[in-house]
Amino acid sequence: MMDQNLRLKLSICTDPVLVEPISDFLLGVTESAVEIDVADQDGRQYLNAYLAEADMEEGRRRQIILQIGAYLSELAKIFKVSEPSLAVSEYAEEDWGSNWKKHFIPFAIVPGLVIAPTWERYQAAPGEQVIVMDPGMAFGTGHHATTSLCLALVREVVERGGGSRVLDVGTGTGILGMAAALYGATRVLAIDNDPLAVAAASENVARNDLATVMEVSAAALEKVAGGYTLVVANIIHDTLLEMAGALARLVEEGGALVLSGILQGEQTENIVHCFSGLGFEPVRIDRLAEWSALLLRKGKG
Numbered sequence: 001m002m003d004q005n006l007r008l009k010l011s012i013c014t015d016p017v018l019v020e021p022i023s024d025f026l027l028g029v030t031e032s033a034v035e036i037d038v039a040d041q042d043g044r045q046y047l048n049a050y051l052a053e054a055d056m057e058e059g060r061r062r063q064i065i066l067q068i069g070a071y072l073s074e075l076a077k078i079f080k081v082s083e084p085s086l087a088v089s090e091y092a093e094e095d096w097g098s099n100w101k102k103h104f105i106p107f108a109i110v111p112g113l114v115i116a117p118t119w120e121r122y123q124a125a126p127g128e129q130v131i132v133m134d135p136g137m138a139f140g141t142g143h144h145a146t147t148s149l150c151l152a153l154v155r156e157v158v159e160r161g162g163g164s165r166v167l168d169v170g171t172g173t174g175i176l177g178m179a180a181a182l183y184g185a186t187r188v189l190a191i192d193n194d195p196l197a198v199a200a201a202s203e204n205v206a207r208n209d210l211a212t213v214m215e216v217s218a219a220a221l222e223k224v225a226g227g228y229t230l231v232v233a234n235i236i237h238d239t240l241l242e243m244a245g246a247l248a249r250l251v252e253e254g255g256a257l258v259l260s261g262i263l264q265g266e267q268t269e270n271i272v273h274c275f276s277g278l279g280f281e282p283v284r285i286d287r288l289a290e291w292s293a294l295l296l297r298k299g300k301g
């Protein structure tokens with residue numbers, strides 16, 4: 001057992017090509033604050049990640065380190081570069097808040113849309129949209145590749161007039177639904193089966209003055225009624241396949257379905273195959289790091 005109030009610090013030295021996918025993973029999956037140093041003389045880059053979770057049991061600590069180590073080896077194989085080195089140390093809690101805050105700074109997740117933390121007074125530039133939220137409440141502060149891939153497709157659909165009724169399935173922090181509302185959607189329903197995510201998204205919707213457009217609910221997908229012009233779901237591949245029938249039913253004829261949480265290759269092919277069988281045509285597949293996001297259209301017209 002570790003001492004009270006200690007957190008893990010991971011120091012990773014890597015080929016620069018892996019910096020982005022490693023940061024995405026650490027921010028999105030382990031909710032770490034990540035600091036990236038400039039390249040050293042040998043051309044490698046150094047990342048320090050400060051994990052949010054404190055006082056881990058030894059078993060959990062070992063599991064996290066193994067998971068991250070396995071992910072680093074997998075990435076090195078995919079990108080055909082040498083495996084990153086990983087060193088683990090501990091640091092005291094007082095440092096964490098300031099590290100987290102130092103590294104969660106306003107950033108444009110897609111051009112024209114900035115995610116800003118609640119403790120910053122961010123001054124939007126003309127024409128810029130801003131979503132204000134705290135990190136670490138639920139998945140989806142916009143640092144994960146799948147979130148930014150979905151945002152670009154949501155914007156495409158809504159700005160082309162497909163945003164009269166939007167359903168955000170697995171909303172996390174509410175980021176995709178809130179972005180749809182800012183891009184001009186007139187009604188948004190956001191659902192999640194994690195009560196912490198529902199609480200976080202509700203708070204974010206209120207904080208961003210979007211409650212007149214966007215509703216957040218813990219309702220199960222099977223209980224949702226009606227036809228939507230756009231349904232977006234950034235959830236893992238296996239869950240998307242389980243949900244396929246319900247998702248397909250909720251998209252109106254001619255409407256759009258945006259899916260991510262899907263790895264490139266076999267998972268992407270499975271999803272295209274499954275939704276083709278349900279009457280959807282793939283319109284666009286975007287890729288970032290090892291992830292894909294799909295825009296599908298229901299029916300032929």
Ligand SMILES: C[S@@+](CC[C@H](N)C(=O)[O-])C[C@H]1O[C@@H](n2cnc3c(N)ncnc32)[C@H](O)[C@@H]1O
Nearest residue numbers: 139140147170171172176192193194197234235
């Ligand atoms: C990868 S996160 C995506 C969060 C956010 N939409 C984004 O794009 O950043 C997936 C979310 O789906 C939720 N989720 C997983 N299975 C679900 C299900 N069966 N029904 C509703 N939500 C689900 C999780 O609780 C989590 O908040």
